[in-house]
Amino acid sequence: MQFIRRQLPLWVTFFGALYIFISWYIPSSFTFQIGQRRMAWLGQDIITGWSNWISIISGVALFYGILTLILYGWSKVRSRQPGYGYSIIMLVSLALMTALGLLYGTKAAPHVTSISYLLAPGKLQVGQEFALGLFGQINPFQWMYTNVMLPLSATMFSLLAFYIASAAFRTFRAKTTEATILLIAGVLVMLGRVSSGDLVPQLSFVSDYIMNILNAAGQRGILLGIVLGQIAFSVRIIFGVERSYLGGGD
Amino acid sequence: MERWEKLVSAYLNLDRRIIYLLVALAVLIPLIWPLNLPVKAREEVKAIFDTIEELPPGSTILIANDYDPSSEPELYPMTVALLKHSFLKKHKVIIITLWLTGPGLVVKALEQVKEELKPLGVEPKEGVDYAFLGFKPGGFAVILQMGGNIYGLETDYAGNRLEDLPIFENVRSLRDIDYQVVLAAGNTIDTWIIYGSERYSYLIGGGVTGVIAPNIYPYYKARQLNGILGGLRGASEYERLLNAKYQVGVGRASKGMDAQTMVHLLIVFGVILANLAFFVQRSIERGRD
Incomplete structure (x- = not known):
């Protein structure tokens, strides 16, 4: 049991990683024949094949994500937890968008989907006429996306402008040398990156210098640090030094 | 006192x-x-405009629309401007999104661009002049799949098999892409560079929100990105360049500046x-x- 829970995953990780690592650096594919079908055992096709599996697993993870969200929302509604009203809105919206997508498809114009055909093979006209009457020539799913989801999401994000303005006004103080440098750089970039920078070319020049030279140098350092950290972490996982992904806390 | x-x-x-x-x-x-304040195009924006402008008609451009409605005000005008420019230059355009809530924005942009270009006699056809692949889950795995065999993505957003679409006749992998622009609200621009343009050797430019723009300058300075459209300003600069060349009018980004x-x-x-x-x-x- 200990072997299956501890040893086996470590060996699978080690050989799996090694296999992909070697295939990554081989541009062509080594293949073998099974009947009519040619299969790859090393090289580029292995990378492509494995990436297919990752896409499939991502799709399944997405499905589980939605399922968990439904169960979580439903349990909140059932036990009348504080804020359960939001869960009702979430569940109704989820059900509505899913139904519209399945019935009318997701393209720009309304069209007959296989689901709507299966549900009402003899009454397609009624469903189409209903959608046309309610939404015009626009697909109901796309209509909801454009007129409900899009403005709501954009509004939520736009609220940041108000909070940032208020926070900057209250907290952006030149109390220390570092804060003063940040303040000056921030002000110059803010002015140089909008039309004021075009009215006063010096502002634009200084702003571009900060972004292209000073910022790029700092970001490059951060980026290299992150990547080196990722490599070190990957090597630790491959050689079984890092085992937290197995669970159990060791 | x-x-x-x-x-x-x-x-x-x-x-x-x-x-x-x-x-x-x-x-x-x-x-x-409106105050109609001036907006001058910078080098990093001109680089993307010039690349699309100088490619021969019929070149294949890949647009990755990796953002959702919350970033629509900044990135949607870029999608519209890039689509307009590509269709005006008679390029073939392939669009994909790695963000789950992204497809609706592409559908909207395509409808808008087709409507606006109709009076100019430009009427791009689905499957021939452009293809929308929809949302594909898997992030970097999707890019690797496209690099190995683009037909592995199976179908486009409308459910058509890729090998049946004329636009994919000469496009079998990322190596056949002439230019790509990634419009990203997250870190997919890094992913496209690492697993796409660097591995399969093609030119790539990036359009990002103002918040992300500082993060991608190292790629631009290292020439791993040939240009940057940064935030609303970047979109506005592109719109103005396009209007100066083709008199198609300016869009929402320029009005928002x-x-x-x-x-x-x-x-x-x-x-x-x-x-x-x-x-x-x-x-x-x-x-x-």
Whole structure:
């Protein structure tokens, strides 16, 4: 049991990683024949094949994500937890968008989907006429996306402008040398990156210098640090030094 | 002195609702009465425009629309401008999104662009002049799949098999892409560079939100990105370049630049005044001690 829970995953990780690592650096594919079908055992096709599996697993993870969200929302509604009203809105919206997508498809114009055909093979006209009457020539799913989801999401994000303005006004103080440098750089970039920078070319020049030279140098350092950290972490996982992904806390 | 102290204190403790009101006015007034402030195109924006401009007609351009509705104000105008430019130059356009809530924006952009280009006699056909692959889950795995065999993605957004579409006749992998622009609200630009353009050797440019723009400058300086469209300003610069060349009018980004300029000026002015007030208050307190 200990072997299956501890040893086996470590060996699978080690050989799996090694296999992909070697295939990554081989541009062509080594293949073998099974009947009519040619299969790859090393090289580029292995990378492509494995990436297919990752896409499939991502799709399944997405499905589980939605399922968990439904169960979580439903349990909140059932036990009348504080804020359960939001869960009702979430569940109704989820059900509505899913139904519209399945019935009318997701393209720009309304069209007959296989689901709507299966549900009402003899009454397609009624469903189409209903959608046309309610939404015009626009697909109901796309209509909801454009007129409900899009403005709501954009509004939520736009609220940041108000909070940032208020926070900057209250907290952006030149109390220390570092804060003063940040303040000056921030002000110059803010002015140089909008039309004021075009009215006063010096502002634009200084702003571009900060972004292209000073910022790029700092970001490059951060980026290299992150990547080196990722490599070190990957090597630790491959050689079984890092085992937290197995669970159990060791 | 006491009057000064009261004034400074009142300013530093300004009700946040007044700040919100000022920001709202700074946004609304220029949108209602445009100021038509100048916006000059920078090198990094011109680089993307020139690349699309100089490619021979019929070249294949891949647009990755990796953002959702929350970033629509900044990135959607870029999608529209890039699509317009590509169709005007008779390029073939393939669009994909690695973000789950992204497809609706592409559908909307395609409809808008087709409508706006119709009076100019440009009518791109689905499957021939453009293809929308929809949302594909898997992030970097999708890019690797496209690099090995694009047909592995199976179908486009409408459910058509890729090998049946004329646009994919000569496009079998990322190696057949002439140019790509990634419009990203997250870190997919890094992913496209690492697993796409670097591995399969093709040219790539990036359009990002203003918040992300500073993060991708190292790629631009290292020539791993040939150009950058940064935030609303980048979109506005591209719109103006396009309008100067083809007289197609400017879009929402250019109209929004006046509002953004006013809000920036308001914040800068407010922060500078708040700092002056802070120093006056501190000197008064020190004098009292």
